[in-house]
Amino acid sequence: MNIIGVLHSILVETSKYIIIILFAIYTWHCFTVFIGRNKEREQRVYARQQKMMFAIHFIATFVLFLNSLDKNILIFYVCQFLMLVFMCKAYPFVYKGMSKLVLNNMMMLLTIGFIMIERLSTVDIIRQMIFVAAIGVVALFIPFIIEKFPYFDKFGVVYALIGIAMLSLVFVIGKEKYGARNWIIIGSFALQPSEFVKIIFVFFAAAFLSRVRNFADVVKVSIPAAIHVLILIAEKDLGGALIFYITYLVILYVSTRKESYLVLGTGALAAGAVLAYKLFYHVRVRVSAWKDPWSDVANKGYQVTQSLFAIGTGGWFGMGFCEGTPEKIPVSKTDFIFSAICEEMGVFFGICIILVEISCFIMFINISLKIENRFYKLTALGLSVEYMFQVFLTIGGVTKFIPSTGVTLPLVSYGGSSVTSTLILFAIIQGLYVINNKRGDDDEAES
The missing domain is CATH 1.20.1050 (Glutathione S-transferase Yfyf (Class Pi); Chain A, domain 2)
Structure with a gap:
């Protein structure tokens, strides 16, 4: 192996562990940020989370660029970076009193999606970025709509x-x-x-x-x-x-x-x-593949076995970004993107994704409990359940915990309809929370 190959291997291996450590610390903050109820500390943690998100984004993009030497990757990086910065600045300005942890989690999951989709298809990442950029702007009007049309x-x-x-x-x-x-x-x-x-x-x-x-x-x-x-x-x-x-x-x-x-x-x-x-025949096929995928690896059990092979091959710490073969996993950009991530980033990274999704759900339920209006409370609750149950179906299907149901991983999987509806879901819950707080402040001022 020549010097360049050795250096490339060292870089990939080193970057893998740096990304995992950064994401582990980010995830840890999701569940410890409210300890002590110190507002200044909370703001420092939120800022630290965003820095770790941008660091993960930069490192993964750098590895991806070195692997392909495609100049388009640099253009994609700049566009994605600007979108994330826009969300960091514009959303807290519009959604005053919003949950910054939910915002950070939303951006982190989008970042992971950007990285992996770009790894799998430079054509699809363009479409994904267009959808995210468009709905990212539209979502800024949701609090205004909720307030003006009660x-x-x-x-x-x-x-x-x-x-x-x-x-x-x-x-x-x-x-x-x-x-x-x-x-x-x-x-x-x-x-x-x-x-x-x-x-x-x-x-x-x-x-x-x-x-x-x-x-x-x-x-x-x-x-x-x-x-x-x-x-x-x-x-x-x-x-x-x-x-x-x-x-x-x-x-x-x-x-x-x-x-x-x-x-x-x-x-x-x-x-x-x-x-x-x-x-339904296809339901029987999926149940059969769930029960014993190894009995028909080439046909009925192909999706599940390839998913399990990928997760098993990656192990705890993954093969390294761009070092796996996620293209062998069926529909790896959509339904089975979690398997592709685990192959290259590792099961530990995948567990962190699950914990971040759970963190979002906990915050959604917390927001729902704080909303006083019964209709808005039930709306926030329903959206929360939809979100978390979809996560359960996706990850449960690719890990053979349950039969595959063909749904995507919110914000991470490729798909214009999926990412658009999920961003709207996040915006509605945040908007309801902000409007509820604002009305509460107005009532206190009047009294």
């Missing part, structure tokens, strides 16, 4: 009709992709309506359930909710159907505090799972 809880029927119409649209102009007919594809542009309906669905459920009084009210809201789920099942988007169903069940239970609904809902879920297994 009657979102009055349009439950409208939300239901819009959601059902958008989901049904795929039966007219939709295309089948990865076994599910839940995509609208026009030229090179692909849209997944269910990603956006997820948010509308929560608004619909929260609007009705914030006023629920008796069993008749529950039946009225459950019928359109069931229609949403049944449409997704008809599209064979069982991952999406499961997210909608679990989210509705949690909102229903929290709004009524009746364990009987939770028991009945869980029983209906079990019955539905058995029925889906009998009705």
Whole structure:
């Protein structure tokens, strides 16, 4: 091996451990930042987290550039850097009193996504950056919209009709992709309506359930909710159907505090799972691959086995950025991006990603608890459940903990619909929290 090769190997190996250490410290801060409730200390920790995020971004990009010597990577880096700086400065200015930990986590997950998508495809990273930049600007108007239009809880029927119409649209102009007919594809542009309906669905459920009084009210809201789920099942988007169903069940239970609904809902879920297994061939394939992927590695078990091979090959500390073969993992940019990350960055890095996602969920629930308006409280709760349950389905599927459901890892996986809806989700929760705090301050001033 020549000198250049030796130096390159040393650089990759060294950078791997530096990135892991930085991300581990970042993750540690996610769960220790509030110790002592010292505001000055909290601000220092948030600033430190951002510095570590930018350091990880720079180191990974530098390794990627040395590996390919593609000048476009430098251009991508500058664009991504400017986007992250914009979020660091603009969001706290607009979302006054926002959770800076949620903001930092959002940017860190986007950074990891940028790094890995760019590693896998320089074409797809351009699209991802365009979507993030566009929705990053749009999200700045969400607090203004919430404040100026305080009657979102009055349009439950409208939300239901819009959601059902958008989901049904795929039966007219939709295309089948990865076994599910839940995509609208026009030229090179692909849209997944269910990603956006997820948010509308929560608004619909929260609007009705914030006023629920008796069993008749529950039946009225459950019928359109069931229609949403049944449409997704008809599209064979069982991952999406499961997210909608679990989210509705949690909102229903929290709004009524009746364990009987939770028991009945869980029983209906079990019955539905058995029925889906009998009705859909691709469900039987995924369950078979989950139970014993090694019995048919070349066909049914190919996705799961390649995912497990990648995670196992990476071990605790990974093979090093750009040193693995993530292209061998099916749909590695979307559904199985967690496996690709673990192969090159290591299982330890992957665990840190999971902990950061959990940190986001904890903060979302905390924000929901602090909101006084019942509709907004249930909305924040529903969005929180949607987010975390999607994380569970994604990581559970690629690690063979549960059968694969074909959903993406929020903010990390490639996909315009996915990253757009998730950024809107983060912005809505932050916006609700900010508006709630502002109204509380106004009430105190008046008294």
